[in-house]
Amino acid sequence: MRIGIDLGGTKIELAAFDEGGQTLLRRREATPQADYAASVEAIGRLVEAAESELGAAGSVGVGIPGAESLPDGRIKNANSTWLIGRLFRQDLQARLQREVRLANDANCFALSEAIDGAGRGAEMVFGVILGTGVGAGIVVRQRVVAGINRIAGEWGHNPLPLLHEESVPPLPCYCGRLGCVETWLSGPSMATDHWRYCGESLSAEEICARAADGETAADETLWRYERRLAKALAGVVNILDPDVIVLGGGLSNIERLYETVPRLWQEHIFSPTVLTRLCRNVHGDSSGVRGAAWLWNEA
Known part of the structure; x- marks a missing residue:
């Protein structure tokens, strides 16, 4: 099972997919604006609730309105400014106790349309x-x-x-x-x-x-x-x-x-x-x- 997260400025959306790309579940909630810790926690709760409802664990990928700096892993160029300078991927991995993949939200859009769009x-x-x-x-x-x-x-x-x-x-x-x-x-x-x-x-x-x-x-x-x-x-x-x-x-x-x-x-x-x-x-x-x-x- 694949879990995707779209962290936007106003909403956090989660969707879970099977290996064929069929949607198994979709959830969204308001983004805790200007609250970094609450944003990490909200994603953690959404993932845990989805996995509990579906009875399976999944890989987690996250799209953000910014980018992860290669030298130090900190977020830059983010419209959601409370992410800037944070070790977001590391913090989310600690919260979920697993590897997380992270990319700019426009890259995620392009990847989706390239694969089956x-x-x-x-x-x-x-x-x-x-x-x-x-x-x-x-x-x-x-x-x-x-x-x-x-x-x-x-x-x-x-x-x-x-x-x-x-x-x-x-x-x-x-x-x-x-x-x-x-x-x-x-x-x-x-x-x-x-x-x-x-x-x-x-x-x-x-x-x-x-x-x-x-x-x-x-x-x-x-x-x-x-x-x-x-x-x-x-x-x-x-x-x-x-x-x-x-x-x-x-x-x-x-x-x-x-x-x-x-x-x-x-x-x-x-x-x-x-x-x-x-x-x-x-x-x-x-x-x-x-x-x-x-x-x-x-x-």
Whole structure:
């Protein structure tokens, strides 16, 4: 039995799977925000309760919104800031009395989609999360590529390419840099862009709904978003040349992205023919927890 944990900023989700990938049990509870010890304990309780209910012990993989530093094992780059600097994997292993595997949540998403999702059978999958933030993971031959600095796939904290094309100035990112991809392509960033151009405060969901109804201002905001996404993903294709790019997160539900973005990225990719496929995820919100469980597929 494989147990996956998705530790998010607002919720902790657990799912248990059999060896064939069938879901045996799923549970979630609120994340004890800003309380590190309570977060470790909550995961411990969820695992123990799941194993008691199913009558079996399982391997445990955990996805987190951050990364484990290779030199000392401490957590870095975490949106859930109470994890930063902590020996999270070691503490969780002590609580559960077993080995635990840990990965960035975007890596877990990409792994799930590479194994039995939209990237099934592909040599290389680049899995993108477009939501309240922007993240990505790289999977090659169904193995996560973490990188020596454990930042492989941190595409959201590169600058947006061809920034001179933009008619509004770049915004500061929470990471301390200016004009990161995340500041242009997250859901809140779409809302900010619409306000900067139109003076109207709408959520990304409202903008997309109005664009679908034919409202010109909303359609123009969505077009700007598509152009920026195409430029940013073209850089990924030029460097990694993945077979498949899979989109996840709330903005992955914008149907027109899958037709418009591949048409627009052609201008920026160093190849007259682009065979890379842009796909919607298969497993939706479950991809993160599934990918965490599949960390135990790796030797």
